[in-house]
Amino acid sequence: MLDICLLGTGGMLPLPYRALTSLMVRYNGSNILIDCGEGTQNQIRLQGWSFKPIDVICITHFHADHISGLPGLLLTMGNAERTEPLTMIGPKGLEKVVNSLRIIAPDLPFDIKFIELEEAYKELNICGLRLQAFKVNHKVTCYGYSLILDRAGKFDVNRAKALGLPVQYWGMLQKGESVTYEGKEYNSSQVMGASRKGLKVTYCTDTRPMDIIIKQAEDADLFICEGMYGEDDKLENAKENKHMTMMEAAGLAMKANPKELWLTHYSPATARPQEFEDKIREIFPRTVMSKDRRTIELKFED
């Protein structure tokens, strides 16, 4: 199960009633945070989720609305008595930016391990998940992220029995390990069916539309995407500032076919994103005009 909370839905600057866009995913005791603007720690607190298990923080890019809350969050994680190392993932220059911000948070009781992205695409294994980082098209280097929880095939009891392998070895095969028994080697493919559909969340803000985004969001369980502007006449604005309109985001979703599209990163000038809901759902019916702290538990099918 992936436990998802879109902590905030604002872009550019924090508003009293709309926090800056960031996402928290909980899986198997680990919390993964994507982006951390000013106020993100308050949203985590409002949600009642914990600071201590934040094992990974991914940053899309170094504009203040996506990272200005970091020094405060790091201090709060320290106050929550975290001592295990934290992994940070982001564009090239991440370590320099974070250390520069840490002039006001120099003493932390945990180490930070930095992974700087340089390729257009990179897959990493974090916290038992696959993280796919993909470069998008903003004014500065910016990445989108997909988090994927794979699901193994079904264990076939009859095949395991037919192998004549004692039951105490079955669990190892189920975990994908190999087993040697009475001089003979057994591997998991002998007892496991084809891998089943897992879970996928794709998060993408601050970019013009791109094919890689469609590819990433393809058949995702959840596609979280910026919808900076809702008005038709803001397209030029979006192009100039390298953002996306809600219509463009819905257009990507139409091609990628995720189970749900959650719009986020609204312009501060957009007081009521809901006004555009009908129009956007004509393009992609399963669109949600997210509000702060929208949550979902993604579960395996069946």
Add this chain to the structure above:
Amino acid sequence: MLDICLLGTGGMLPLPYRALTSLMVRYNGSNILIDCGEGTQNQIRLQGWSFKPIDVICITHFHADHISGLPGLLLTMGNAERTEPLTMIGPKGLEKVVNSLRIIAPDLPFDIKFIELEEAYKELNICGLRLQAFKVNHKVTCYGYSLILDRAGKFDVNRAKALGLPVQYWGMLQKGESVTYEGKEYNSSQVMGASRKGLKVTYCTDTRPMDIIIKQAEDADLFICEGMYGEDDKLENAKENKHMTMMEAAGLAMKANPKELWLTHYSPATARPQEFEDKIREIFPRTVMSKDRRTIELKFED
């Protein structure tokens, strides 16, 4: 008139229902901000006050809860189309700290002029006010600030008439200027009475009690002081972390005799500072257990 808003009342870390301590003073079209933790810009917005006229930002010290909101605020001031230079005042090292934080706010449409404090006491003239910075006793270099609006004496019409000076020159004398008329020099002391009581606000957080604080808050119209802890058994804690208890703050007020003491900078563990009100008012009856965005308009007497 001084228009005062204590934007937040929290210490250490922001809470959803208690912002970090900072003060805004409005005078004669200028806004002066003291401290800027994460979330301060939201408090200014909630209060409905403006970003553009912030002419001076004073920082008490470089702990994150007093400065982490700065890069976001600077960007928001830029978005509010400020182009006039901003003056920043704070301990030695201010320029380095601010420029380090500005790695995520490099492009601003206004210049920043830095005034770094090195002395134990310094008086500056800003926005038509006297600003007195005084070094206090915290774990890192920290300053308190008093803002003083002086008030000239009364203009004496009879003395002006007796001088035989035409009425069009009176205004200059009232402003403290000198006038030459028919070869003879006149100065303002010839027509103005003794200067009258002005207005004074003293702001002091993150320190152990000190005599200089009493001196600064003496007969102030408003003394805003940290009261980190309310419990008697937290005194050792306060000493160790170089903070003040509410009782200590009230003890300073008892000696300084301000019109009002506003407590602030409560520990995140103190859910209801009001619980300690009766006890604190036994020490200094005119104590206010401030809540976020407490305001007052300070006006000249009579």
